[in-house]
Amino acid sequence: MKVSRIIAMASAALGIGLLTYPAKSAEPTEITFFIWAGSNQGIVPTEVIEKYRKDHPDVKINILESNNTITYPKMVAAYRTTPDKPLVHCGFFNVDSITKGDVEGLWAPLDPKRVTNLANIEPKYARPDNKGTPYMMSGIGILYNKNVVKEPPTTWADMWDPKNRGRITMFDYDNRMLVIAARLNGGGEDNIDPGFKVWSENAKNFRALVDSNDAVKNLLVSGDAWMAPWFSGLSYVWIREGAPLGFAIPKEGTIGFPLYLSMVQGVNPAQKAVCEDLINALMSPANAGRYSKLTFAVSLVKNATLDDEQKNDPLLNAELAATSIPFDYGSIGQDAAEWRERWDREVKFKLR
Template sequence: MADQGKSLERIYQRGVSRREFLRRSAALGISSAAALSFLAACDPGGTSVASPSTVGGGKPAGADGPVKLSFFVYVGANQGVVPREVVAEYTKANPNVTIELYEGTNAETYPKMVAARKTTPDQPIVNFGFVNADANAKGDVDDLWESLDPANVPTLSNVLDNFKRKDNKGIAWGMVGIGLMYNTDNVKAAPTSWLDFWDPRFKGRLALSNGNHYLSGLVTTTRANGGKESDPAAIDKTIKLMSDKAKEGQIRLFFLSNDQVKQPMIRGEVWLSGWFNSSVDIWANQEKGPFGYAAPKEGQIAFTLYHHVVKGSTPAQKYHAEKIINMMNDKKWLSRYCNLTHSIPVAKDIELDKALADQEAFKTKNIEGAIQLDWPTIASKNAEWNERFNKEVVAFVK
C-alpha cells in the first residue's frame, strides 16, 4: 500500500488530467477505487486534476496536494541565506510543499538542465531558481524558460523598464559588475584595462574561465580592441592573440567554479582574473582576503541576474515556484538579498546600505558605462567557441 501511495503521489504531482491520472494508475496495476480515493483525499472539494493548469493566478490542479520542488541557488558568499529564509516562511504557510535547494553555479548546472530537457523533458533537475545573463541567453536558445504569470508574480511591475523580459520569460532582479579581480598582496598598482590580461607583469599569474567567454578573456579582449562578439574576424584575431599568449606562458590556469579561482588567488598563485564585484567585495571586506576590484576603463560588464521557472515543471510546481519568486522579489527580501550578496538591484525602491551604495561598482558612471554584451550571439556561438578555445588556447597551458 505504501508503494501504491508513492506511485499515486508521483502521478498526481505531474498535474495531469483526471482521466490521465486514472489511466496511468491502471497501467501500474492500481485499482480505480484506490486512485479515486487518493484523489478525494488530496482534493476534497471534488475539483481534482480536471485541467493541466489554471490561468490568471488561480490555483492549478494539484497545488494543494503534495508538491516537491527543486530550487537552484548560488553557492557561497551569503547566496543561500535569503533563499533559505524565504523557503522556511513559504513552507510554514504551505506545509504541503517540499523544497530542496540545489546549490551550485550556472556554469556547472546549466549543461545538466539541458541534458535533462532532452532526455526527461517532464522531469527537470531544477524547477526554478537563479539564472545569470549567460545561462539566460542560452536558455532562450534552448527554449528552457516558462512565462511567468503576473497574477502570481506581481513584482514583475517593479522591474526597471530596460531590464524587463519579453513575454515575462523570467524576472530580472539585479545585476553584478564584472571587472578586474587582482591580488592586493602582489599587485600594488591596480589594473586599469581588460588588456592588462596580456601585460607581461601578469605572466604566469592569470586565471581565466574555461567555457564562460565573458570571463575567458575572449569577449573582453575583443571589445577592448574595438571588436564585437558578432564579428568573426575580430574573434579570430583575439583567439590568435590568446593562443600566442598561452604558448608564451601568460595563463596560469583555467577555472569552472568559484573556489577554483578564489583559492589560487589567496595562495598567491594567481594575481589577476575577471570576476564579479559582489564576490570580490565579500571576499575582501568580510573574509579579509587579498582581493581587489577595478572597473576597467573600457567598462565593467553588466551581468544581469534573473529568476526563472524551468519548462517541464508541472502546473502545480510552476504555481508554487512563481509564488516563491514573487517573495524573493518583494522589497523586503530583495533589499536583504542585495545587501547580503552585494548585488546591484534592477527593481524600484530597493534599500541598500550606504557603504554598499558608495562602492566603485555601484557608482552611476560605472553602471551607465557598463558594457552591454550581445548575449544571444555569445549563447549561439558558445559551442563553436569552446571547441576552438580548447584546441587553440587551453591545449597550450601546462
C-alpha cells in the same frame, strides 16, 4: 483592526499577495523550488517559502538545494520525457542554464500582471517575453595584488598589455575575455577573430590558466600572478578576509554576469500561480536588498532596499549594474564549442 486586515498588511510587507492565489482545487498544489546551496543563498528564499506555506497551508512547496551544474541536466531530461511533470517548477538559474534552456524551449513566460515587480528590473538584462527575470549580478572586473601592482589597472586592455608578461591568471576557456578583447578591437560576439588575435599574440601574459576559485585566489595572494578577471562578489569576500587584493573597475565597465529567477514550461495554472507569487515576493525591495546583502551580489531589482554599506561600496551598489557591459550569452553559448577548439590551437599552444 480586523484580523483579515492585519493578515493582509503583514503579507504585503513580505511582498506576498493573498488575493492572487487561485481557488482551492480537489488536488493540493505541489511545486519544487530550486535554490543554490551555500554562501547564504538559501536564507531569503527559504524565509519567503515558509511565509507562503503558512499563508497557503494547502500548497506543498518542496525545496531542492543544489547547483545548476547538477540540477539543470536532470531538468532537461525530465522536460524531454515528461514535459507536463517538471522536476523543478521554478527557482534560481545562472546565465549558462538560462541560455541553454532557451535552446531547449524550457522557460515559461512570467505574467507581469502577477509578477508586478518586473517593472523594477534593470532593463538591459530583461529577458525576451519575460521568460524569467534578472535578479542579481556579479560584475567581473580586474582583481589584483596590491603589494605588487602599485597603480590599479584602468582598462581591460591591461590584461593583454605586453608589460604584463607572465602576470595574468584566469579560468581556462573564459569566453568573456575573448569577447571583451574582440569588442575593444573592432569585433564582438558575432566577430570573435580580433579577440583571438589579441590573446594569441599575448598568450605569454598568462602565468596560469586554472579551473577553480581557490587556484585564482592562491596565485594572486602569493604574488605568483598579479591580475585576474574576477567576480565582484567573491572579490569583496576575499578582500574583507584580509587578502592583499584590490578590485579595479575598468573604464569600459565591468562585465555583467547576471543571475535569474525563472519558471519552466509544463506548470499547470495553479503551479504557475504559486511560482509567480514566490518570484514576485523575492523581487520585493526588502527581499531583493537582503538577498544582495547576504550574498554580496548586486541587485538587478532597481528599487531594492540597500543599507549604507551597499549604497556606498562600489562593489555592491546599483551603479555597478547600471554601468556594466551586458554580453549576448546566448550567442556565446552557440559558439562555445568552436571557440574552445580555437583556444587550444591559437592560444594555449603558444604556452608550451
